[in-house]
Amino acid sequence: MLQKFARTLQIHRRGLLAWSDHPISTGPLEGTNNKIKTMQRQAYGYRDQEFFNLKIHAIHTATYALAG
16 A cells, blocks of 8 residues: 555655645635636526636625625
8 A cells, every 4th residue: 555655646746746846726716717607507608708807807896895
């Protein structure tokens, strides 16, 4: 089992070391994609593509207050 773990680390060594040099996360991007998908589901598709693009751009300028 330990040898299998060592092989896995060897295979992913380049990516693991790259993370230590440049710790960049895709979390914010995944959050934005989730917001866009949610907006599409709620609207069941916008008729006007330009309006939908404006809504996507508005995601980045929106500020949210915590409830409570």
